[in-house]
Amino acid sequence: xxxxxxxxxxxxxxxxxxxxxxxxxxxxxxxxxxxxxxxxxxxxxxxxxxxxxxxxxxxxxxxxxxxxxxxxxxxxxxxxxxxxxxxxxxxxxxxxxxxxxxxxxxxxxxxxxxxxxxxxxxxxxxxxxxxxxxxxxxxxxxxxxxxxxxxxxxxxxxxxxxxxxxxxxxxxxxxxxxxxxxxxxxxxxxxxxxxxxxxxxxxxxxxxxxxxxxxxxxxxxxxxxxxxxxxxxxxxxxxxxxxxxxxxxxxxxxxxxxxxxxxxxxxxxxxxxxxxxxxxxxxxxxxxxxxxxxxxxxxxxxxxxxxxxxxxxxxxxxxxxxxxxxxxxxxxxxxxxxxxxxxxxxxxxxxxxxxxxxxxxxxxxxxxxxxxxxxxxxxxxxxxxxxxxxxxxxxxxxxxxxxxxxxxxxxxxxxxxxxxxxxxxxxxxxxxxxxxxxxxxxxxxxxxxxxxxxxxxxxxxxxxxxxxxxxxxxxxxxxx
Amino acid sequence: xxxxxxxxxxxxxxxxxxxxxxxxxxxxxxxxxxxxxxxxxxxxxxxxxxxxxxxxxxxxxxxxxxxxxxxxxxxxxxxxxxxxxxxxxxxxxxxxxxxxxxxxxxxxxxxxxxxxxxxxxxxxxxxxxxxxxxxxxxxxxxxx
Numbered sequence: 001x002x003x004x005x006x007x008x009x010x011x012x013x014x015x016x017x018x019x020x021x022x023x024x025x026x027x028x029x030x031x032x033x034x035x036x037x038x039x040x041x042x043x044x045x046x047x048x049x050x051x052x053x054x055x056x057x058x059x060x061x062x063x064x065x066x067x068x069x070x071x072x073x074x075x076x077x078x079x080x081x082x083x084x085x086x087x088x089x090x091x092x093x094x095x096x097x098x099x100x101x102x103x104x105x106x107x108x109x110x111x112x113x114x115x116x117x118x119x120x121x122x123x124x125x126x127x128x129x130x131x132x133x134x135x136x137x138x139x140x141x142x143x144x145x146x147x148x149x150x151x152x153x154x155x156x157x158x159x160x161x162x163x164x165x166x167x168x169x170x171x172x173x174x175x176x177x178x179x180x181x182x183x184x185x186x187x188x189x190x191x192x193x194x195x196x197x198x199x200x201x202x203x204x205x206x207x208x209x210x211x212x213x214x215x216x217x218x219x220x221x222x223x224x225x226x227x228x229x230x231x232x233x234x235x236x237x238x239x240x241x242x243x244x245x246x247x248x249x250x251x252x253x254x255x256x257x258x259x260x261x262x263x264x265x266x267x268x269x270x271x272x273x274x275x276x277x278x279x280x281x282x283x284x285x286x287x288x289x290x291x292x293x294x295x296x297x298x299x300x301x302x303x304x305x306x307x308x309x310x311x312x313x314x315x316x317x318x319x320x321x322x323x324x325x326x327x328x329x330x331x332x333x334x335x336x337x338x339x340x341x342x343x344x345x346x347x348x349x350x351x352x353x354x355x356x357x358x359x360x361x362x363x364x365x366x367x368x369x370x371x372x373x374x375x376x377x378x379x380x381x382x383x384x385x386x387x388x389x390x391x392x393x394x395x396x397x398x399x400x401x402x403x404x405x406x407x408x409x410x411x412x413x414x415x416x417x418x419x420x421x422x423x424x425x426x427x428x429x430x431x432x433x434x435x436x437x438x439x440x441x442x443x444x445x446x447x448x449x450x451x452x453x454x455x456x457x458x459x460x461x462x463x464x465x466x467x468x469x470x471x472x473x474x475x476x477x478x479x480x
Numbered sequence: 481x482x483x484x485x486x487x488x489x490x491x492x493x494x495x496x497x498x499x500x501x502x503x504x505x506x507x508x509x510x511x512x513x514x515x516x517x518x519x520x521x522x523x524x525x526x527x528x529x530x531x532x533x534x535x536x537x538x539x540x541x542x543x544x545x546x547x548x549x550x551x552x553x554x555x556x557x558x559x560x561x562x563x564x565x566x567x568x569x570x571x572x573x574x575x576x577x578x579x580x581x582x583x584x585x586x587x588x589x590x591x592x593x594x595x596x597x598x599x600x601x602x603x604x605x606x607x608x609x610x611x612x613x614x615x616x617x618x619x620x621x622x623x624x
Contacts, residue, residue, distance in 0.1 A: 102559050102590040104552065146590035156595045181593075200593070211592045242597065247531075247540060247567045248501075248584070250600060310584075310600050448553055448591070479553040479591050 108477035157182035196237035202254035202303035205337035218473035223384035226277035234258035260299030263323030275372030277423035297322035351385035384421025449478035501580035505612035511624035519618035537570035
């Protein structure tokens with residue numbers, strides 16, 4: 001209001017001065033022109049100053065910010081007539097202006113120290129791979145892109161660079177740079193939208209929400225590294241959407257047809273073993289040319305997630321395809337996931353089971369011994385689960401002691417997780433038969449940055465041997 | 481397997497059935513259902529309505545986009561989005577009526593996998609209270 005009054009007064013001055021300017025001689029005209037310019041500059045400066053001041057006030061107090069936004073951007077305002085206080089905070093901006101393209105990313109960094117030398121370093125002596133027991137690892141650097149092409153066409157992509165310190169790889173596998181996902185969405189309506197490209201397989205919840213800064217522990221759940229070898233993404237297309245079955249419930253679905261997995265190298269060597277589980281069957285590490293489909297059979301993958309109320313979500317998902325280049329060898333994965341949240345408590349988890357029919361036979365139908373698990377055939381069935389409890393807290397004493405470090409948006413989380421997985425359910429005690437108990441605590445100065453300390457009690461080679469390989473993980477992850 | 485699926489389905493249905501506005505701001509009044517219904521409708525008159533079901537006493541607004549309360553990444557870019565809708569349930573009992581108010585809120589961010597879909601987050605309690613207050617005021621104006 002004050003702005004308008006000042007601008008009005010200045011405008012009146014300008015208008016009043018106009019007739020005089022018209023009558024004046026050339027010299028006077030120039031003087032007046034200069035005066036007008038000065039006045040215009042003054043008005044401009046005044047407006048800039050007021051806008052800046054209003055923005056500062058808005059950042060300090062949410063309600064004030066809303067008031068400014070309403071004045072400057074003139075959004076449609078929804079409010080409760082004649083109410084005060086919180087009612088004024090209710091407003092809307094149906095067309096929030098945002099950049100067409102958002103560039104961002106995340107990175108994480110890990111220090112791991114394990115009891116045994118289980119960290120492979122590529123040195124093999126007497127046919128034994130020698131590992132180190134502690135290392136720094138810049139695990140992932142992931143730039144991503146999001147673009148609003150139109151109101152209905154969107155592009156999203158993540159480019160993953162793993163262990164980025166290297167310029168060459170000792171194993172000859174090349175540097176791990178890949179498009180983790182790259183999709184083109186066509187939004188039809190809330191219930192039905194098209195998505196095509198390199199899609200994240202909607203199998204289990206973790207694979208869809210695998211970004212490191214989102215996780216409360218440094219290591220991924222074992223079931224999501226072996227049975228669902230996240231990150232699983234494949235070329236494909238399909239549909240996704242959301243239904244609201246009742247006033248408080250929500251039903252999300254995703255359903256895609258994809259190229260599927262590849263259970264064999266191009267020379268016929270099987271890649272699904274007890275030690276590697278399904279990791280090397282993923283399309284993104286497939287040895288087929290350009291990662292193209294290794295057969296004409298497509299895979300169908302989908303997930304249904306139901307949330308009856310806020311804080312509860314139950315998901316079910318399935319993955320059904322053929323991993324063989326020469327005949328029909330179905331690979332199927334089914335998974336269930338759950339999320340329960342009540343106040344600061346959260347209980348999450350996932351269970352998955354995979355069946356790779358005829359994987360215990362080679363492509364000619366002969367028994368196929370597992371080179372990673374002597375005396376046993378290649379695995380056909382694998383499964384596992386994890387259950388994780390989180391407790392979020394923020395001691396007030398820290399906020400008052402160091403308010404610039406511990407803010408309202410900061411939080412600590414205590415974490416307890418139990419992992420159990422076996423990559424050959426027909427032969428317990430193999431290299432993929434592992435249980436793990438993890439205790440962790442993390443600090444998030446802001447929601448999207450996390451500092452984590454975890455201690456893993458690892459029990460390897462199954463219940464028969466239970467080899468102790470405890471490990472300490474220290475990690476940082478952040479979106480940027 | 482069939483029994484497991486059945487158990488899963490029944491559990492989901494039960495949980496959906498239990499879903500209510502318990503714990504949310506509720507306005508109680510000796511007004512009639514008609515008066516309360518009119519007061520609620522008037523209080524929401526500025527909002528686009530998605531559901532108006534007088535038989536069940538439910539009003540639901542459409543999603544309305546609001547300024548995001550969060551920023552994206554370390555750089556604090558203002559690219560996140562939030563939207564909300566109101567659900568109001570008017571119920572008559574022997575002594576009068578109650579109107580329960582809930583705000584459903586969702587957020588979206590273009591950051592990585594978060595760009596995949598809208599995610600449900602808790603509603604804003606002060607905005608829920610403000611709507612309840614507006615309804616209460618209108619009911620009082622009706623003299624009941």
